[in-house]
Amino acid sequence: MKIFLISNMYPSQNDGLFGVFVKNFKEEVEAQGVEFSAVSVIKGKSNSAFKKSVKYITHYLSILKNFTFKSYDVLYLHYLTHHIPILFFLIPFKSKKWVINTHGNDIVHLENQKFLKRIACTILKRVDLVVVPSSYFKKEVLKNYPFLSDHDVYASPSGGVDPKVFYVKNNKNHEKNLHLGFVSRFIEEKGWKTFLEALVKLQKKGVLFKATIAGKGPDEEQIKSYLKENKLSQVNFLGFVKQNELIHLYNDFDLYIFPTYREGESLGLTGVEAMSCGTPVIACNMAGPSTYIEHEVNGYLFQPKNSDQLSKYIHAFAQKSVLEREEMCQQAINSAENYKKDIVAEKLIIRLDELLK
Structure with missing residues (x-):
């Protein structure tokens, strides 16, 4: 052909x-x-x-x-x-x-x-x-x-997804504080505000976590200001990260947060990349991500812009046993196989x- x-x-x-x-x-x-x-x-x-x-x-x-x-x-x-x-x-x-x-x-x-x-x-x-x-x-x-x-x-x-680029490097240490990841273009529709609002709610509940934000876009300064104003010192803002370096982030995350509410999010490949590295995904129950995320199996689905629900599911994962977390991680890997x-x-x-x- x-x-x-x-x-x-x-x-x-x-x-x-x-x-x-x-x-x-x-x-x-x-x-x-x-x-x-x-x-x-x-x-x-x-x-x-x-x-x-x-x-x-x-x-x-x-x-x-x-x-x-x-x-x-x-x-x-x-x-x-x-x-x-x-x-x-x-x-x-x-x-x-x-x-x-x-x-x-x-x-x-x-x-x-x-x-x-x-x-x-x-x-x-x-x-x-x-x-x-x-x-x-x-x-x-x-x-x-x-x-x-x-x-x-x-x-x-x-x-x-290239399995030579995105794969499980090592077993996750589920005993440490929860590590939440957000990798995206910095525009409002990608849901960065929903993510940060959820972090504030978790902080008020006393949930122990750290978070990493990677990407670039026009809302970068707004994100930095929000982090400073809300004293989210446990959030590491990396800025742009090359694609071949994302594997290290995905493997270190306990949960990948994918709060985009764009109707044009026809697939959402970063979610599949994260799952290929054994990381469960929390995403909006809409568009492309809803086709590969099974609620409470390989991740969670929440209503768009609902930071209360997002924080609830992050907290739910934090309360799981090591065995339950490992099972969800394995389900994420299995789901990524077809991609x-x-x-x-x-x-x-x-x-x-x-x-x-």
């Missing part, structure tokens, strides 16, 4: 995390014998509108060139919305299989952009397969585009092969 890969997100030398899941997808599928005979990608973020415009013009020209002159069996595209102009232009010339891999709000929640949604519908009616990150997001896509059938939409978790990147790639290739028969 030959694939023509298109994505507006792909890592660059200076921006190694930008679209890293697309790179991981490509490498794992290649490792299983699939050839990428053409690639049109935008590498790295642009800081200015002018540079971004130039990159997209170059990107569209690359797509047009590869579409016309390269030999391939499947056109595999990540992120529909950003490619609507070029795809709409190419529809009349479509002769191969088209697969669209959506990752969040790029094809849902276009209610306020009726013209854009109308064109998206035109394209999706001609697409052979839509790939989504989770069963939750599959339901969202089918609800927003009722002309698509269940067979037209396939759930595949964003390249999966290993080789298994994810193998299943996706089987589905793509079906298209070509």
